[in-house]
Amino acid sequence: MRRVEQVMGFPVSLRVDDERVPGAAVAAVFAWLHEADARFSPFRPDSEVCRLDRGETGPGEVSADLAEILALCEEYRVATGGAFDVRLPGRGLDPCAVVKGWSVQRAADLLRSAGVERFCLNAGGDVVTAGGPWRVGIRHPERADRICAVLDITDAAVATSACYERGAHILDARTGLPATGLLSVTIVAPTLTEADTTATAAFALGEEGVAWASARPGCEVFAVDSARRVLRTQRVPLAA
Amino acid sequence: MKRAIPVLVLTAVGLVPLWRYEPSTAASDDQVSAPARTVTPAPSASSSGGSGSSALVIEGSVVNTEKGHVQVEVTFEGDAISSVRMLQQPDHPQTTAAVPRLVEETLQAQSADIDTVSGATITSEGYKESLQAALDARDA
Numbered sequence: 001m002r003r004v005e006q007v008m009g010f011p012v013s014l015r016v017d018d019e020r021v022p023g024a025a026v027a028a029v030f031a032w033l034h035e036a037d038a039r040f041s042p043f044r045p046d047s048e049v050c051r052l053d054r055g056e057t058g059p060g061e062v063s064a065d066l067a068e069i070l071a072l073c074e075e076y077r078v079a080t081g082g083a084f085d086v087r088l089p090g091r092g093l094d095p096c097a098v099v100k101g102w103s104v105q106r107a108a109d110l111l112r113s114a115g116v117e118r119f120c121l122n123a124g125g126d127v128v129t130a131g132g133p134w135r136v137g138i139r140h141p142e143r144a145d146r147i148c149a150v151l152d153i154t155d156a157a158v159a160t161s162a163c164y165e166r167g168a169h170i171l172d173a174r175t176g177l178p179a180t181g182l183l184s185v186t187i188v189a190p191t192l193t194e195a196d197t198t199a200t201a202a203f204a205l206g207e208e209g210v211a212w213a214s215a216r217p218g219c220e221v222f223a224v225d226s227a228r229r230v231l232r233t234q235r236v237p238l239a240a
Numbered sequence: 241m242k243r244a245i246p247v248l249v250l251t252a253v254g255l256v257p258l259w260r261y262e263p264s265t266a267a268s269d270d271q272v273s274a275p276a277r278t279v280t281p282a283p284s285a286s287s288s289g290g291s292g293s294s295a296l297v298i299e300g301s302v303v304n305t306e307k308g309h310v311q312v313e314v315t316f317e318g319d320a321i322s323s324v325r326m327l328q329q330p331d332h333p334q335t336t337a338a339v340p341r342l343v344e345e346t347l348q349a350q351s352a353d354i355d356t357v358s359g360a361t362i363t364s365e366g367y368k369e370s371l372q373a374a375l376d377a378r379d380a
Contacts, residue, residue: 002376004376006364009363009364010363010364010367011364011367011372011373011376013356013372013375013376015355015356120355120356122356122357122358122372124367125357125358125359125360125372126358127356127358134355134356135352135353135354135355135356136354136355136356136357136358137352137354137356137357137358137371138357138358138359139357139358139359139360139370139371140347140349141347143349144366144369144370144371145351145369145371146349146350146351147349147350147351147352147354147357147371148347148348148349148350149348150350150352150354151358158358159358160358160359160360161360162359162360163360164359164360184359184360186358210342211342214342221342224347228346228347229344229345229346229347230343230344230345230346230347230348231342231343231344232342232343232345233341233342233343234341234342234343239352
């Protein structure tokens with residue numbers, strides 16, 4: 001089965017290849033993503049994120065989920081020497097870069113715990129798979145109708161960070177300026193939480209982000225720098 | 241050799257950041273053990289031999305990092321380091337990845353049979369033109 005729905009401002013497509021598809025689990029996936037959007041979006045004034053940012057919720061009163069998100073944000077801020085930061089000066093709290101991967105990974109976990117063995121969940125270009133191998137194309141950074149590599153992915157996640165869709169929206173928090181060192185960076189990791197956040201953080205770091213991401217445990221990297229060179233780890237699972 | 245030892249210590253200490261790649265505020269927690277190095281003059285296996293030069297193999301101190309113990313062995317040919325070998329390294333996944341080996345290639349544009357596409361956050365506008373939309377339509 002396949003289902004496509006607009007959530008969080010981007011299309012989420014779910015493909016399940018199991019013979020028996022638990023409809024309740026599929027419904028729970030999309031319900032959870034809508035819930036995550038309502039609770040953690042910085043663009044919804046009544047979200048938990050906005051209420052915390054306005055001081056209406058005390059730091060000790062945040063939900064366990066939001067505490068987990070904020071802890072991840074802090075972990076990546078420290079790991080990038082401050083290049084990745086969800087609290088930029090003059091801007092509101094914006095944990096989107098963590099929320100997306102984290103919430104889609106949890107959606108995938110709902111499917112797994114319902115016994116679904118073979119699925120591919122793609123949320124706006126970020127992919128979580130179960131079973132496999134799935135052939136995951138990496139979008140060419142300059143041509144929307146082309147790919148620049150194909151990965152064989154089994155029970156793993158793939159995320160790409162780039163500026164071709166929404167312009168230079170990722171800032172290097174060390175300078176406050178848009179990150180420009182890379183055209184795109186794709187991370188393969190055991191979970192989408194790790195893949196998506198590492199991809200965004202590596203993009204914020206720029207050229208040094210390629211080596212940084214490849215040193216993270218469990219991460220494989222396929223990056224295109226501003227000179228259109230591909231830099232990849234040796235073990236990134238390129239399809240034959 | 242008197243010159244070699246400071247070089248060794250600097251080398252061993254200099255390698256530590258590779259195992260502590262992740263920027264951290266916990267630097268003060270790391271401790272360098274008391275210098276317990278041994279100096280082992282050894283016949284050179286690799287020198288070309290004609291000049292009678294011999295290699296000097298020195299085991300570095302064991303350095304305790306937050307990832308585990310690090311100890312290197314440095315071989316000198318005269319005053320120059322000819323090789324550095326790990327005697328102990330932390331059993332941590334980051335260790336082997338700490339010095340990333342990257343492959344450089346040229347960017348290719350291709351179309352191929354794929355199940356899905358990974359790309360930067362696709363907006364609705366972008367999605368309409370995207371490969372993923374085509375894939376969704378194909379299987380709908």
